[in-house]
Amino acid sequence: MNTHRVTRMDVELQALRLKAPFRITGYTFYDVPVVRVTLHGEAGARGRGEAAGVYYLDDTPEKIMRTIEAQRPMIEAGITREQLAQTFPAGGARNALDCALWELESQQAGVPVWRAAGLDQALPRVTTFTLSADAPEVVGRGARALSHARALKLKLDGDVETDIARVRAAREARGDVWMAVDANQGYSLRNLERALPAFVAAGVKLVEQPLPRGSEAELQGFRSPIPIAADESVQSADDVAGLVGRFDVVNIKLDKCGGLTEALRMVVEARSAGLQVMVGNMVGTSLAMAPAFVIAQLCDFVDLDGPTFLERDHVPSASYDGGSIHCAPDVWGGGRV
Structure with missing residues (x-):
């Protein structure tokens, strides 16, 4: 995998309001906070990722943001998806960054992500x-x-x-x-x-x-x-x-x-x-x-x-x-x- 230069990283926390309370075993959800990451590259390329985390593992959006910000210098210096997997544990932070890198790579290569992932098509x-x-x-x-x-x-x-x-x-x-x-x-x-x-x-x-x-x-x-x-x-x-x-x-x-x-x-x-x-x-x-x-x-x-x-x-x-x-x-x- 090539290292893709990131000129800037934006990270934001947003609360998504649900239309109605949602109930499962042991929990009732009223809103869903998520973290959105945007990696800006050269020539206007960008990659985006969104993560909610894993509530039952206490992988909260607030922790996701702290985890990402702690590695900002490394990310903005250029990071591969392989390096990402070695640096970040499985969870929301790595998800948001990994998806952002996939989109950034796809824009820089001029091919859709599904094709870059080895698929022939992306159907409903x-x-x-x-x-x-x-x-x-x-x-x-x-x-x-x-x-x-x-x-x-x-x-x-x-x-x-x-x-x-x-x-x-x-x-x-x-x-x-x-x-x-x-x-x-x-x-x-x-x-x-x-x-x-x-x-x-x-x-x-x-x-x-x-x-x-x-x-x-x-x-x-x-x-x-x-x-x-x-x-x-x-x-x-x-x-x-x-x-x-x-x-x-x-x-x-x-x-x-x-x-x-x-x-x-x-x-x-x-x-x-x-x-x-x-x-x-x-x-x-x-x-x-x-x-x-x-x-x-x-x-x-x-x-x-x-x-x-x-x-x-x-x-x-x-x-x-x-x-x-x-x-x-x-x-x-x-x-x-």
């Missing part, structure tokens, strides 16, 4: 649209309101009977839609076994992170009738090998792994291990979705609906048409100054 992908862990009747109304969605993901809160009611309400409202559920570490193995028959009956096709991070061994040899995806249990490519025999799907999030560079490595590791691949998000604007959209081209499942929860998105924005997401070159990584 069906994405899940997520429903908060609200009362079952609210979930049902929400599912009905998402009439354009072809795939739904329901957040659960660990109360098995209420979670089953949520799933049934969503299925009654949308008998046609592909459906996943996400427990966000809220289940025990016993409760997962209790819930699975009802999930099967409702046509649930994926169960995401049912058990707490650190309990992965409990799933060793567990025969689930529905594929199980690892989210909190997998942070980077180094964690993938430990999922074999316990999970079926790897959920890649750029904020977790530290950017597009590591995410591409995770895809290779997951495929080599015989696992399917999913790309998700920590909520953010289209500026955060666009690098993940590159990964979406390589995935079996896509969950990139983050901007739809916001009062205001980044402009230009990703498009959500016919239940799919598409990030045009002008959103991010288009390869033109």
Whole structure:
């Protein structure tokens, strides 16, 4: 990788307001603070990245900003993505900088990021649209309101009977839609076994992170009738090998792994291990979705609906048409100054 001269780095913290409170196991979100990094290069080239961090690892936007500012001299002197991975741990700071470097490189080379990443094309992908862990009747109304969605993901809160009611309400409202559920570490193995028959009956096709991070061994040899995806249990490519025999799907999030560079490595590791691949998000604007959209081209499942929860998105924005997401070159990584 070449070192790309950075003439200036801008770093800003911005709070993104949600349209409504968003509930998952153990948390309710009202807004999403994010860090945006812009690397300015020669001849008007620029690269941008956005990161929200990983809340359950205390990777906060404030810490992300401090981490980046501490390395400002090195960054502005010129840094490669390889050096970035050696200097910064996985997480939001590395994600924002890595994505900014990808876009800066693409502009300086005059090619879009997806082509630089070795892809032949970047096509719209069906994405899940997520429903908060609200009362079952609210979930049902929400599912009905998402009439354009072809795939739904329901957040659960660990109360098995209420979670089953949520799933049934969503299925009654949308008998046609592909459906996943996400427990966000809220289940025990016993409760997962209790819930699975009802999930099967409702046509649930994926169960995401049912058990707490650190309990992965409990799933060793567990025969689930529905594929199980690892989210909190997998942070980077180094964690993938430990999922074999316990999970079926790897959920890649750029904020977790530290950017597009590591995410591409995770895809290779997951495929080599015989696992399917999913790309998700920590909520953010289209500026955060666009690098993940590159990964979406390589995935079996896509969950990139983050901007739809916001009062205001980044402009230009990703498009959500016919239940799919598409990030045009002008959103991010288009390869033109």
